[in-house]
Amino acid sequence: MAGKGFDRIAEHYLVPTALVVLNMAAVHALFAHAYQPHEPAPLALLAVAIALLAAALATKRRYLLVLSVAYYLAVLAAAFLG
Amino acid sequence: MVPRSGKAARNGKQWFWQLHHWVGLYTGILIGVLSLTGAVAVFIPEIDGLIQRHHYDALSSASPTGIPRFGKAIDSLTRRYPDHRSWSVRLPEHPGGVAVVDMTIRPEGGKARRMEFFVDTGADRVVGQRDWQNSLANYLRQMHVRLYDGIWGRQLVGIGGIALAVVAITGLIIYGNFMKKQAWPKIRKTVDMRIRMADWHKILGIAALAFNLVIALTGAWLGLQPWLARWFDIQAPRTYKPEIRFEAEADKAMAIDWDTALQAARQAFPDLRPRQLLASTNGAGTITLRGNIPGTIYERDVNMLVLSKTDYRPLFVYDLREQPAGHQFYYIQEALHFGDFGGLLLKALYAVLGLTSGFLSISGFAIFLFRRKKKKRQESNPWKAIVAYTLLCLLFLVGIAMVSLFVGYSQASTIAEIVINALLVGLIGYAGYAAIRKTVTHGR
Numbered sequence: 208m209a210g211k212g213f214d215r216i217a218e219h220y221l222v223p224t225a226l227v228v229l230n231m232a233a234v235h236a237l238f239a240h241a242y243q244p245h246e247p248a249p250l251a252l253l254a255v256a257i258a259l260l261a262a263a264l265a266t267k268r269r270y271l272l273v274l275s276v277a278y279y280l281a282v283l284a285a286a287f288l289g
Numbered sequence: 290m291v292p293r294s295g296k297a298a299r300n301g302k303q304w305f306w307q308l309h310h311w312v313g314l315y316t317g318i319l320i321g322v323l324s325l326t327g328a329v330a331v332f333i334p335e336i337d338g339l340i341q342r343h344h345y346d347a348l349s350s351a352s353p354t355g356i357p358r359f360g361k362a363i364d365s366l367t368r369r370y371p372d373h374r375s376w377s378v379r380l381p382e383h384p385g386g387v388a389v390v391d392m393t394i395r396p397e398g399g400k401a402r403r404m405e406f407f408v409d410t411g412a413d414r415v416v417g418q419r420d421w422q423n424s425l426a427n428y429l430r431q432m433h434v435r436l437y438d439g440i441w442g443r444q445l446v447g448i449g450g451i452a453l454a455v456v457a458i459t460g461l462i463i464y465g466n467f468m469k470k471q472a473w474p475k476i477r478k479t480v481d482m483r484i485r486m487a488d489w490h491k492i493l494g495i496a497a498l499a500f501n502l503v504i505a506l507t508g509a510w511l512g513l514q515p516w517l518a519r520w521f522d523i524q525a526p527r528t529y530k531p532e533i534r535f536e537a538e539a540d541k542a543m544a545i546d547w548d549t550a551l552q553a554a555r556q557a558f559p560d561l562r563p564r565q566l567l568a569s570t571n572g573a574g575t576i577t578l579r580g581n582i583p584g585t586i587y588e589r590d591v592n593m594l595v596l597s598k599t600d601y602r603p604l605f606v607y608d609l610r611e612q613p614a615g616h617q618f619y620y621i622q623e624a625l626h627f628g629d630f631g632g633l634l635l636k637a638l639y640a641v642l643g644l645t646s647g648f649l650s651i652s653g654f655a656i657f658l659f660r661r662k663k664k665k666r667q668e669s670n671p672w673k674a675i676v677a678y679t680l681l682c683l684l685f686l687v688g689i690a691m692v693s694l695f696v697g698y699s700q701a702s703t704i705a706e707i708v709i710n711a712l713l714v715g716l717i718g719y720a721g722y723a724a725i726r727k728t729v730t731h732g733r
Binding site (some may be wrong): 213223 | 464472495496497499584626630632
């Protein structure tokens with residue numbers, strides 16, 4: 208795990224997944240910013256997703272990487288269903 | 290970069306590395322050119338708006354009714370060019386912007402010309418004009434969409450999209466083997482340029498992978514669409530064939546009250562923001578309004594409303610939100626490719642991420658050259674080759690732009706076709722020669 212040496216699962220699998228999701232979240236947030244500037248809820252949810260992903264990529268903790276990816280996917284699903 | 294008999298070979302990823310290496314090497318220049326032209330192409334509407342405003346001094350005064358007025362301007366143009374074949378109006382997207390009348394004019398026995406006329410929508414008069422084909426906006430689009438090669442430029446761009454998808458997917462597959470115990474985004478401290486380039490290649494490649502994959506797949510579809518449509522009998526889903534009710538000349542001469550038409554459109558399709566208006570000239574007696582629905586991710590002007598010219602009642606409504614998923618999937622490609630769905634900030638993000646594929650093609654080429662230099666103990670400086678190729682690409686882009694803007698589109702297109710096809714023949718010839726030489730060497 209982070210701080211105790213090299214975590215292969217985090218570095219080789221979870222970091223790339225988080226980066227893929229960060230690409231999506233960034234585009235999603237700018238889209239929401241352009242078309243829902245007066246609705247703070249979607250923007251706030253997306254801002255939290257980006258902050259979580261950034262924190263996860265900075266710390267490289269497995270649980271945070273998984274949590275941040277899962278959180279954004281939940282926000283994305285909510286956007287589609289809502 | 291990876292040991293030939295090392296870990297990658299043992300776990301079966303050597304094949305993916307070979308694919309990444311050769312596809313990247315042979316299509317790197319194409320990907321680099323498309324990356325640069327694409328990063329500029331996302332801003333075409335904004336660039337063209339600035340050119341209209343500052344080069345042509347084409348500005349609109351405020352309309353007294355708030356509704357753009359262009360009826361008198363169109364009447365004057367249709368009288369001035371009685372041999373026009375068709376015309377359409379693009380409404381301004383921003384206050385102060387002009388409406389653009391796009392008119393195809395074909396004099397008897399002459400060659401068709403596509404002209405654009407700028408209309409002040411407050412004063413309802415023409416304030417400027419240009420030959421559309423020789424415009425910068427057309428150059429930027431045609432260079433990215435077909436490399437100015439009318440023969441198979443569009444298909445080449447589609448193949449570039451497939452190549453980018455292949456290098457993105459194989460890059461992801463081999464990522465772990467290349468990073469080994471290196472953490473993202475660490476750049477190793479070394480004077481070895483190959484290692485530094487390799488680190489940047491891996492770090493930026495994985496950081497923009499999702500974006501590049503989307504661009505690659507949508508670009509492959511858009512580029513290869515003519516072939517795919519023919520092979521798999523794919524039709525554009527939005528189809529409307531109006532009944533012919535009048536003589537063509539009577540239809541052309543029919544007066545249109547555009548205020549009434551726009552108000553009727555607002556009632557029939559309230560969410561539509563009309564951007565492009567067309568009046569039939571073939572006897573159908575229709576007015577077609579194409580436009581966008583804010584907050585949706587579809588290509589420009591795909592939603593459509595057709596009104597009758599005689600009584601302005603709706604004849605056909607195409608609201609993409611209510612169409613099957615297949616229609617929506619078909620029309621999402623272009624918006625996803627050009628980032629035309631989230632304002633200027635999204636376009637800026639698209640431009641930055643889009644440039645990563647250009648950097649990856651240059652850094653990949655640098656890794657190849659530095660590795661070859663080390664392997665063959667060469668004295669030459671690989672940067673010379675990299676700078677030479679980059680400058681030649683820029684020279685091609687700038688040269689074609691100059692010819693297109695100051696001489697003409699068709700001359701620029703002819704030069705581009707000669708250059709691109711000669712390069713293509715050279716590349717295929719070289720690849721064939723290299724393959725034969727390798728086979729013969731291995732045979733000995």
